[in-house]
Amino acid sequence: MSSKKKRNDVGSGPGENIDIEDKINAAMDKIMKDPEEERNSSQRKYEPDNGESETEEYESEERYDSEEYESDEAYDSEEEYESEEDYDPEEEYGSQEEHGEDAEYDEEGYDEPEEGSQDFSRNIKASGKLKSARPQPVKYVPMDDIEEKLALLPENKRKKHKGLKITGLAAAMAVVVAGCAYAGMTYYYSDRFFEGTWINGIDCSGKTAYEVETALADKVQDYSIQVSSRNQEPQMITGEQINYQYLSTGETLQLLKNQKPYEWIKGFYEQKSYTVAENVAYDKTLLQQQVTALNCAKTENQTAPENAYVAFKDNQFQIVPETEGTQLNVKQAYRILDQAVADTQASIDFGTAPDAYVSAEVTQNDPELQSALEACNNYTKASITYTFGDQTATLDGNTIKDWLQFDEKGQLLMDDNTFHQHIADYVAQLAATYNTVGTEREFHTTSGRTVYVYSSVYGWAIDQAAEAAQLAQEIQSGTQTTREPIYEQTANSHGLNDLGNTYIEVDLSNQHMYYYQSGSLIFDSEFVSGNMSYSDRQTHAGIFTLYSKTSPSVLRGDKKPDGTYEYEEPVDYWMPFDGGIGFHDAPWRDAFGGDIYLTNGSHGCINLPPENAAVLYSIIDYNVPIVCFY
Structure with missing residues (x-):
């Protein structure tokens, strides 16, 4: 359809302008209508106005609604509207001369409709200029005209529309203000x-x-x-x-x-x-x-x-x-x-x-101090009891603590030399009390005499160095024991007479010897001892023990400067007990005993008849004491 034809289809009278207003008002009613008001209006009873019945009112509206618009297919958007450049308001509506005086809008003659949509409809109907309800082509309406027509809206619609605009504007302003405030605080921080x-x-x-x-x-x-x-x-x-x-x-x-x-x-x-x-x-x-x-x-x-x-x-x-x-x-x-x-x-x-x-x-907490404490407690805990036959001697903490040195505060002074000296002194005291070597013993002879015999080689003798070392170790370890001391030499028995009941008695005065074993006489014999006419040939008194036994042997005297000996005498049985003095057979003698020894004695040995020497050689033991006395 051409632009010119479209312009011819558009109505040019005042009634047609009112029709446009009616469309605008209807559209605004749909937009602005309060849902609550719609519900109320659906129940509202309309009263007849100017002789028109309610039925006619609804019929008019019905016609208007049903015939208002055709479907979208009835229009071609490209043909329906002209471009903005071809649009001519005067051509669209026509001039005043073309429409006549009735086409003018007299603002003074146009009564503003009262509130309510019904009054507005009646005013339009009263004008008698409404045409068909069939939709007409949309015409360009200047903004001034639209604003003028919007001013004709009912008061409550205009207020509500205005309120929404204010609310939307306020919300938009609030968003902008909040955004500005957030941005401002972001900048601040x-x-x-x-x-x-x-x-x-x-x-x-x-x-x-x-x-x-x-x-x-x-x-x-x-x-x-x-x-x-x-x-x-x-x-x-x-x-x-x-x-x-x-x-x-x-x-x-x-x-x-x-x-x-x-x-x-x-x-x-x-x-x-x-x-x-x-x-x-x-x-x-x-x-x-x-x-x-x-x-x-x-x-x-x-x-x-x-x-x-x-x-x-x-x-x-x-x-x-x-x-x-x-x-x-x-x-x-x-x-x-x-x-x-x-x-x-x-x-x-x-x-x-x-x-x-x-x-x-x-x-x-010093380790050495802890060790010292342990050693000291061992001192008081240690107890060593020595036995000497029927006699005993005990060393315990009551004695040992007195060997320790303390200062004025009671602090222990660890002086090993002093402590060990105390131990050595104690062992020496034991030796002085219980050693019998170098002492004189009371001896009862077979003849009934009582003699006192001294010995420097026979008897008990404590090994003092070995015993002191053993005792120190036992004290430090807190040992509690009963034992004999360590001896370097022992005797047959303990006591003042440590000879016991096994011994060989040599009575130099009577020139007779006796061998007692466990108190019983098992051997006796006459002998000839050292020549009393010579001091260096006299047999020594004392207590001795056997050194060795040899059979046969050669007895020799002192060695002379020429390498020979004073004498050399072969014997069958040799049993020494006092250096070069011992028992041996003397086959060269015809008699034994009596007083031969006074002038014709030996060089110091005990000469025995050969047969008796053989018997003694067979029974004598090394540890048997040999008691020689005058």
Whole structure:
């Protein structure tokens, strides 16, 4: 359809303009209609107006609704409308001359409709200029005309439409204001810490990095440290005395850079706490001077520590603990204080730092001291009982503790030389009491006489060196035992007469010998002893034991300068017991016994008849004492 044809289809009279208004009003009613009002209007009863029945009213509206628009297919969008360039308002509507005076809109003659959609419809009907309800082509309407027609809307519709516009405008403004406020706060916190931010105990909400650094600097400006020590009142060292200053490490600024400004709202419900290094600088020379000026560093206020020691108290040995003392280790004390100041500590106690004081060299846990205690307790625990036949001698802690040395405080003085000397003295005392070598014994002879016989080679003799070493070991290990001492020489029995009941009796005065075994005489014989006319040939009195037995043998005298011997005499049985003196056979003699020995005796040996010498040789034992007496 051409543009010209479309223009011809558009009505040109006033009634047609009213029809357009009616369409606009209907569309606005659909947009603006309150759902509640729609429900109420569906139940409303309409009263007849100007003789027209309610039925006619609805029929008119029905016709209007049903024939108002055709389907979208009835129009071709490209043919329906002209372009904006071809549009001519006067051509569309026609001039006033073309339509006549009736086509004019007389604002004064146009009564504003009363409130309510019915009145507005009646006014339109009253005009008598309504045409068919069939939709007409949409005409371009200038904005002034639309505004003029909107002014004809009912009052309540206009108010409601206006309210929605205001609400939408207010909402839009609120969104814009909120967005501006959020952006403004984001910008504000771009160089400030969020609310609820704490650094090193300082509330940094809304502060810049510089302000936080200033607060940290103010925090250490009045720094001081309290120094406590043993037996002294605490003393203060102020930051001013050591030129104490704060140095930034840059950690605060880095925390701020790590903060995302657009997350500023988190600060109002989320609190964060950080710790940064409070780097400080101070004069270490001044700090050294402050340490040496402390009361605890002064000589008159210092006491040296005492070592722990072992003492004998309450009938037992125990360790007396060491004493700490107050002798300050100045160099170590300075190191401890220097570290405390570097860590910005508010106080330091040298008493809790063992390295700050000179320590005792020996503590109660010292391994050597523990060993000494164990040894001392063993001293009192040790018990050695010696047996000497029917006699005993006991060494126990009551005696041993007296061998230990203590100072005026009761501290044990470990002197091994002194202690071992006590042991040696004790063993020597045992030897003096119970040794029989070198003693004189009372002896009852077969002839009924009682004689006293001395011996330097027979009897009991304790090996004092070996016994002292054994005793020291047993004392230190706390040994409890009963035993004999270690002997270097033994006898047949204990007691004053240690000969027992097995012995050989040589009666030099009677020139007769007897061999008793377990108290029974098993052998006897006459003999010839050393010549009494020569002092160097006399047989020695004493108690001896057999050295050896040889058969046959050659007896020789002293060796002469020419290499020969004074004499050489072969014998069949040789049994020495006193150096070169012994029992042997003497076949060259015809008689034995009597007083031959006085002038014609031997060189000191006991000469026996050959047959008797053979018997003695067969029964004599090495350990049998040989008692020789006059």
